[in-house]
Amino acid sequence: xxxxxxxxxxxxxxxxxxxxxxxxxxxxxxxxxxxxxxxxxxxxxxxxxxxxxxxxxxxxxxxxxxxxxxxxxxxxxxxxxxxxxxxxxxxxxxxxxxxxxxxxxxxxxxxxx
Amino acid sequence: xxxxxxxxxxxxxxxxxxxxxxxxxxxxxxxxxxxxxxxxxxxxxxxxxxxxxxxxxxxxxxxxxxxxxxxxxxxxxxxxxxxxxxxxxxxxxxxxxxxxxxxxxxxxxxxxxx
Numbered sequence: 001x002x003x004x005x006x007x008x009x010x011x012x013x014x015x016x017x018x019x020x021x022x023x024x025x026x027x028x029x030x031x032x033x034x035x036x037x038x039x040x041x042x043x044x045x046x047x048x049x050x051x052x053x054x055x056x057x058x059x060x061x062x063x064x065x066x067x068x069x070x071x072x073x074x075x076x077x078x079x080x081x082x083x084x085x086x087x088x089x090x091x092x093x094x095x096x097x098x099x100x101x102x103x104x105x106x107x108x109x110x111x112x113x
Numbered sequence: 114x115x116x117x118x119x120x121x122x123x124x125x126x127x128x129x130x131x132x133x134x135x136x137x138x139x140x141x142x143x144x145x146x147x148x149x150x151x152x153x154x155x156x157x158x159x160x161x162x163x164x165x166x167x168x169x170x171x172x173x174x175x176x177x178x179x180x181x182x183x184x185x186x187x188x189x190x191x192x193x194x195x196x197x198x199x200x201x202x203x204x205x206x207x208x209x210x211x212x213x214x215x216x217x218x219x220x221x222x223x224x225x226x227x
Contacts, residue, residue, distance in 0.1 A: 033215075045215065048214055093157075101159050101162065103159075106155075
């Protein structure tokens with residue numbers, strides 16, 4: 001399968017713990033996006049990378065959130081000191097340059113107890 | 114700020130009925146418009162997109178959408194739905210020339226009964 005992959009698919013953690021998610025984009029795509037989706041809502045933009053540079057961050061991304069894409073390939077999203085309000089589906093998408101379609105991964109469902 | 118409004122959160126239809134899902138956006142500049150679909154247990158997939166040109170765009174599986182600039186609308190249509198169209202549908206907008214982030218509506222959950 002050459003689509004966008006995300007790991008883990010599900011994560012259950014206790015409040016206050018740190019979690020890290022990984023996204024592997026389609027190999028030739030230089031643009032990578034993170035979105036968050038809560039129940040009954042559409043995906044909300046969190047952050048965007050072009051190659052290894054993080055070019056845009058949403059105000060939704062508090063100081064507890066950090067994302068990296070160190071070599072311009074896979075990306076990680078870390079949430080420190082998780083809170084119950086962080087429970088959501090975290091989606092990753094990738095696209096090639098220009099005004100092109102974003103391809104979405106299956107998401108990581110986070111549950112904070 | 115850009116926003117997208119989808120008028121119906123839940124739609125229930127019988128097979129062969131016609132479908133129209135409303136989508137309105139707020140943004141004064143040039144936009145790209147998308148409809149994504151999420152079938153049960155699957156990823157978000159692109160149904161169709163509008164960048165420029167003919168405002169009536171055709172997508173996969175018999176879906177089409179019409180961009181009406183004066184109404185800031187991009188409604189999704191299908192003349193005859195099938196049970197397999199049961200899914201959640203999301204309208205999204207992207208400002209042309211920006212960093213390509215998508216702004217999504219809240220989604221419409223469609224259930225098609227045989």
